[in-house]
Amino acid sequence: MRRLKFFPAPYPDECYYSIFCRYFARSGSTSNKRTIFELFGEAQSLAAFVFLPRRLELVDIWLGADSPVKREKLALDNSCYAYFSTAFTRRLFEGMERKIKTGEPDRSLERRIIQKCRRSHWPERLRYCPDCVREDVERYGETYWHRMPQLPGVEYCLRHGNPIQDSGVTFRQITMAFCPASHALQGLTLQEDAEKKKYRQRYMAIARDTEWLLRNGLKLEGCRSIAHKYKELFMEKGLTTAQGVRYPDRIKTAFTEYHGKGFLKQMFQDKENYLYWLDFAFESVSEHLRPLHHILLMEFLKGSAEKFYEAIPEIEPYGGGPWPCINKVCCHYGKDGAEKISITYMNGQTIGHFRCMGCGMKYQRSRPWQEFEEYADHAVILDYGDYWYRKLRECVEVKGLNQAETAKVMKCTTTTVRKRAEEIGLDLHMNRKSCIYHEKEWKDLDRSQYFRAKVSEALQYQPELTAKELDELVPGAYAWFHKNDFQWLKERLVIDQDKQYWTIWEQEHLKLLKEAYECIKQTGDSDRRITIGWICSTAGLRECEIKGRLHRFPDIKGFIDEVVERKEEWLGRRFMVIAEKKKMAGEYLLLADIKKQMGLKPNTYKKYAVLIQKLIEELNQ
Structure with missing residues (x-):
């Protein structure tokens, strides 16, 4: 090969293939084969030049060392190298950088690069924007093939807002032929797909991020670095643990809600499972993601590719402090005041320990994604703190309140009051309003009248009363009625599972399970077996909590039996x-x-x- 007599100056956003097409047109050659051998010295497929900077080692031979057109400029400004670098591993990325700088031939590297930019993802035809074509002719006297319209997901021109049009030139044609845009784009058309028009703003956002990647994709340093950042941002959103353990159904649900099911189905019409690729959004398999996948993930996590690049992930799984206090009698309840003591990881869970600086209550959380209202009543309290115990003593020793009244003031259950009182040696019996008098004081009393009055009084305070709760409120009453008039008492008491609380609990949890099932049907893996565990995890519930109570709740049991699949x-x-x-x-x-x-x-x-x-x-x- 020899130095070329001339070489066209690259235009803005012109693809590498288009430069060769203009060389072919200006050289006066009538043979594609002869021009290919003149440029490359051998048979060479041309289709990949639309996207990639191939055969850069020949640039110095074609143009000479003194030419202003350099390998680096062609790679960055006239190919999609920076865009596709988001799918490169570190080794591939460094190999390509070395090739661009030194100009060393490496055909093996080129083959691996082409494999990353799979032919199955290329458009069927070269594409163009009609207004861009007119502007090119007015400005340069000729038009050329631009990079942007050829890339997947770019359906609208970012500059003019026009729908991108298909030309009459197929990728099969350009494999061994030069098809200059100035010859191919004679009659311009402007047609818009009605389905794509519905999602015009979405497509415009993809075009903006595609343009950003064309200019700045190298800053992201390849797929492994990007996937590592995905892991941190997924954790920030509560979609993985800090150890990288995924919640796949939660990720797919949130991703679908952000982009919209209709838009995603249109983007991946050729795939039955249009979210299959989300399983590759992690470091070990991230090289299987296409740049378009990265764009959709970056928009989901931070709104745009540029904001994703600028984002500094929160390394704290529970976010930044101060954290809310869960002590209901503390002035910091639900607001602030708690500090983080430690974060530990066990069996895929991120366990955080927190303590309120105001009241001293110490508690534990294990689900970073939960809002305060979701975990406040279910967090594990490790230490109630000095303030809570002082308040308990004040209720019993100073105010003279009984168990039920104390529980009401402390905003907890009577069981909690009794257990905590035992811990600090507090006598709750001194304030029992239904205290059994000494035998000598009972001689002149009608026990039947006394206990009936006390039970009636307790029922006014708590209409749904169990035998256990009666024994706490009116000690001795259950034993007396059991011997003398149990039928009277039985008609007024309820068993725990018949309480109205459990009816409400069943309906609330049934609603969550039904919503989770609908979510699975819409966005879940259609090949996966529908199990009670999958439904519960999607609903954010513990499987044992539902499975262990199925015998008590016929509505939930009926729903589970209906939707859960046997093997x-x-x-x-x-x-x-x-x-x-x-x-x-x-x-x-x-x-x-x-x-x-x-x-x-x-x-x-x-x-x-x-x-x-x-x-x-x-x-x-």
Whole structure:
């Protein structure tokens, strides 16, 4: 090869391929093959030059060392190298930087780069903006192929707001041919897809972030660095633990709510599961993400690619202090005053210990994503603090309140009052308003009249009264009625599970479970078996809390029985989906297809061998 007689000066945002097309047109050549050999000295596919800075080692030969057009300029300003660098590993990133600086030939590196920019993700045709074409002709006397319209997700021109149009030039054509834009774009059209028009603002945001990546993508330093930041920002949003353990359903739900299900389905029309790629948003597998995936994730986490780059993640899983106090008798309750003592990690949980500086109450949390109202009544109290105990003593020793009255003042249960009083040796019996008098004082009293009056008094204070609560409020009453008139007492007491509280509890939790089920149906993995554990984790509930009480709550049990899939039902559903695909291809369903697509454990095949064979035979009929 020799130095070229001339080389076109690159235009703004012109892709590398377009520069070669203009060289071909101006050289007067009529043979694509001859020009390819003149430039590269061998047969060379041209399609990848639309996106990537290939064969940079030849630039010095073509132009000479004194030319103002350098390898670095072509790579950064006339290729999509910075954009695609978001999918590069550190090794690939450093290899490409070395190639650009030194000009050393490395065909193996180029092949790996092309693999990252998969052909399956390229558009079918070269694309353009009609207004950009007119401006190019007015300014330069000719038009050229721009970089931006060729990139996935760019459906509107960022400068003019026009929908991007398909040209008549296919990528198959340009594999071994030069197709200058000035020749191909003679008759301009302007058509807009009605479905894409609905999400115009979303597409404009993607175009802005695409342009930012074209200019600044190298600042992100490859997919591993980006994925590490994803982990920190996911944790900041409460979507992973600090150890990187994911909550996949919670991530997919939040992601879908941000972007909109309709928009995501349109973006990934070729995929049945349009959120499959979210499983790659972590360091070990991050090289499988495309730049478009990164843009959507960056917008979800920080609003834009630029804000994502500038963001400094909160390394504190529970955010910055001060944290709210959970002592209901403290002036800092629900506001501030608590400081962090420590953060520990155990079994995938992030456990935080906090203490209020005002009252001394110390408590523990294990779910960073919860709002105050969600954890205030369920946090583990490790130490009630000096102020709480002083207030308890004041209620009993100074004000002379009984257990129920003390619990009302302390805003807790009578059980809590009794246990805490035992800890500090406080005598609660001295203030019992229903205290049993000494035997000598009972001689002139009608016990039946006395206990009936006390029980009636307790029922006015607490209409739903259990035997245990009666024994606390009116000591001795239950024992006396049990011997003398138990039927009278039985008609007025309730058992704990019949309380109105549990009816409300059942309906509230049933609502959460139904919402979680709807969320799973809309955004969950359709291949996954629907289990009670999956529904509970999506609803933010503990599985044991629901599963252990199913016998008490018929509405929840009925719902769970209706929606949770048995293993046999799940196998049948999955087999049917696979069988439909095979039928469309005109093939029979085989056991090998099941093993390949479902990835079941060997024990499952062994246990359900008869059922699996039966299902395959039925579906093949």
